[in-house]
Amino acid sequence: MPEGHTLHRLAGRQRKLLGGKTVAVTSPQGRFAEGAAVVDGMVFHTAEAWGKHLIQRYRPFAGARRSGERLIHIHLGLYGAFSEQTAPMAPPVGQVRLRIEATDVGVDLRGPSACQLYTPADLDALVARLGPDPLRRDARPERAFAAIARSTRPIGALLMDQKVMAGVGNVYRAEVLFRAGIDPYRQGTRISHDDFEALWADLVTLMRVGVRKGRIHVVRPADDHGAPSYAADRPRTYVYRRAGEDCRICGTTVAHAVLDGRNLFWCPACQR
The missing domain is CATH 3.20.190.10 (MutM-like, N-terminal)
Known part of the structure; x- marks a missing residue:
């Protein structure tokens, strides 16, 4: 989707x-x-x-x-x-x-x-039933933080819940959590305000790049080397669709699970 x-x-x-x-x-x-x-x-x-x-x-x-x-x-x-x-x-x-x-x-x-x-x-x-959209100038991110901070659901599930935050899909979910070093299973109640502000700011930046380029770009220039992308016509990712491969940063095997019916990817060492 x-x-x-x-x-x-x-x-x-x-x-x-x-x-x-x-x-x-x-x-x-x-x-x-x-x-x-x-x-x-x-x-x-x-x-x-x-x-x-x-x-x-x-x-x-x-x-x-x-x-x-x-x-x-x-x-x-x-x-x-x-x-x-x-x-x-x-x-x-x-x-x-x-x-x-x-x-x-x-x-x-x-x-x-x-x-x-x-x-x-x-x-x-x-x-009214959608969460704030990181790409809209009228977005109110505090609404998303309030929903996250009172929930015991994993942050990996909350980021995909369109009632919490609108527009975030599986690629951005996996990659922004990796870039923040946050375990996707950490409960929403354990996401600090500083954690959230960093996630929101990174989503705004990455999604604006996606609008401008027409493609998702999530790997920092210093890390944009090594193993190829998960598909010939896609840019590199840190963890998305890289289950079983080595983490680009630490070499740990990228993990995979299914969370709320969607594939989830993360690095167990980089995301704690």
């Missing part, structure tokens, strides 16, 4: 491609036909992300009879993806849930777990 930086990068890309343009909106697949009809012919105002959720905002063009902003909420899930092409767009291929076409460019959305019209109240409810 895409981590939060991917959604923020998508939002920025869609603002650049479509922002301020009147768009034709359809659902070639048909599953979002009624929703598409509501925003068809409106102006694509902006897109923004909260964690792993994307919100598109549409407004009437000047002089239009209808008024008021309309929202589309998208969650990509495991299989959702956007693709772009110049306009006029070619006939849709495959199960295109949402097609947005301006005069010069368009995007198709396939395979999302959610694509639905939202009201402002729906968005308020979504934001």
Whole structure:
């Protein structure tokens, strides 16, 4: 599932491609036909992300009879993806849930777990149940610390809980805990405020790099050598997907377990 930086990068890309343009909106697949009809012919105002959720905002063009902003909420899930092409767009291929076409460019959305019209109240409810997002300037990290500090769950589970912190996925979870030297099984109640502030600051830095580069980069330049990355098209990691290999720092075998249904990786020597 895409981590939060991917959604923020998508939002920025869609603002650049479509922002301020009147768009034709359809659902070639048909599953979002009624929703598409509501925003068809409106102006694509902006897109923004909260964690792993994307919100598109549409407004009437000047002089239009209808008024008021309309929202589309998208969650990509495991299989959702956007693709772009110049306009006029070619006939849709495959199960295109949402097609947005301006005069010069368009995007198709396939395979999302959610694509639905939202009201402002729906968005308020979504934001209320999400933890702070390290990539949003309006984030309130103290909310995340309060949730962590009162919990006996492992910090490795809490960082992945979108109600605690929005947008953090498995790669960032494993790598930021390694960089902080924190055992993923340490209870939330044993995470000091200084620990949390360091984790939050590192997540902000790393996830901003992810937005800028379009890829996750987590290994410090001084450590960016030795064993190759876990896949040919991925940058190196310290522990993520390196179970059984030597730690890049101390040589201890990287450990693996399953925590709350997700693969967990850590170095037993570096993370105490």
